Amino acid sequence: MKLCIASHIVLDEIVDLDGKQLESLGGPVCYGSLLAKTFKFDPSPATKVGTDISDKVKTLKEYGINLVDSQIDPSNPTTRFKLKSKRDGGRELFLLSRCSPIKLIDIPHSDGLVVSPVIGEISADTLSEIVKSEKNRFVMVDPQGFLRNASEDGSVTNKKHLDLDLKGVTAIKADEDELSALTGGLASLEGMKMLKKKYGIEHIISTSKTDIIFLNKNIVYSIKIKKIDSPDHTGLGDILATSFTCAYLKEKDPLWAISFGAGSVISALQSKKRGIEKIPSSLKLIEKNSTYIYNTIKFKVID
Numbered sequence: 001m002k003l004c005i006a007s008h009i010v011l012d013e014i015v016d017l018d019g020k021q022l023e024s025l026g027g028p029v030c031y032g033s034l035l036a037k038t039f040k041f042d043p044s045p046a047t048k049v050g051t052d053i054s055d056k057v058k059t060l061k062e063y064g065i066n067l068v069d070s071q072i073d074p075s076n077p078t079t080r081f082k083l084k085s086k087r088d089g090g091r092e093l094f095l096l097s098r099c100s101p102i103k104l105i106d107i108p109h110s111d112g113l114v115v116s117p118v119i120g121e122i123s124a125d126t127l128s129e130i131v132k133s134e135k136n137r138f139v140m141v142d143p144q145g146f147l148r149n150a151s152e153d154g155s156v157t158n159k160k161h162l163d164l165d166l167k168g169v170t171a172i173k174a175d176e177d178e179l180s181a182l183t184g185g186l187a188s189l190e191g192m193k194m195l196k197k198k199y200g201i202e203h204i205i206s207t208s209k210t211d212i213i214f215l216n217k218n219i220v221y222s223i224k225i226k227k228i229d230s231p232d233h234t235g236l237g238d239i240l241a242t243s244f245t246c247a248y249l250k251e252k253d254p255l256w257a258i259s260f261g262a263g264s265v266i267s268a269l270q271s272k273k274r275g276i277e278k279i280p281s282s283l284k285l286i287e288k289n290s291t292y293i294y295n296t297i298k299f300k301v302i303d
Contacts (some may be wrong), residue, residue, distance in 0.1 A: 020245060026276060255297070
């Protein structure tokens with residue numbers, strides 16, 4: 001099976017809690033493609049990079065990412081961020097450079113699609129075009145990059161309101177700020193119910209630092225993630241969105257899919273590694289953590 005992740009490949013300059021600095025390939029394409037390989041999927045990304053990434057081509061191939069000429073921008077550099085980890089689990093984000101936009105023509109055929117821009121490389125109009133063209137396929141949206149703004153000094157903040165047409169989207173993963181922006185200020189379960197009613201989204205995942213809430217049909221599932229001392233939390237949302245998508249496409253079981261999503265996040269944190277090195281390469285390890293989640297998940301039926 002093929003999984004397409006639509007997003008920019010990113011070069012991250014990660015400053016961890018110990019003050020150590022690491023340059024790492026990152027972004028949803030890198031995190032998702034490596035994890036897709038763990039789930040035995042063939043990664044088929046829709047992305048853009050600059051010519052400044054030529055020394056990383058071999059590494060990208062090892063991730064299952066084989067760039068073609070149309071994905072290499074001769075005029076703009078690869079998108080780069082500086083990420084500074086914070087003690088509370090958050091981070092400060094700075095945009096250093098940005099590559100060219102991704103259009104509908106850049107989206108290859110696949111069994112499932114994760115649309116997860118990092119900072120505006122996919123427009124709201126392009127998202128609508130993608131959903132219409134992929135109406136018979138599984139489409140997961142992570143809205144992070146639709147919300148982000150960069151100031152003149154590169155510091156990245158989130159918009160407080162976002163008008164995004166999500167009709168036809170199969171699944172969405174959003175944190176509390178993203179959910180609030182999408183619903184005009186509603187968060188948690190009320191915001192999720194609004195998205196379901198307004199757009200008919202089948203699977204809605206809401207995340208916080210310690211909890212995952214999952215709405216499917218009229219059942220709400222709650223997962224508590226125990227605090228794990230890890231030096232880097234970068235890419236956890238990408239890991240959750242990709243693992244949920246892969247597990248659902250394989251099994252068509254939403255409860256197992258969200259358990260695998262949480263299990264993949266836990267496996268990454270338990271590795272104590274930084275950047276994409278923390279992507280779990282063992283499906284057995286993910287299955288072990290996912291089984292634990294499956295047996296401890298709480299749920300309730302809502303109106």
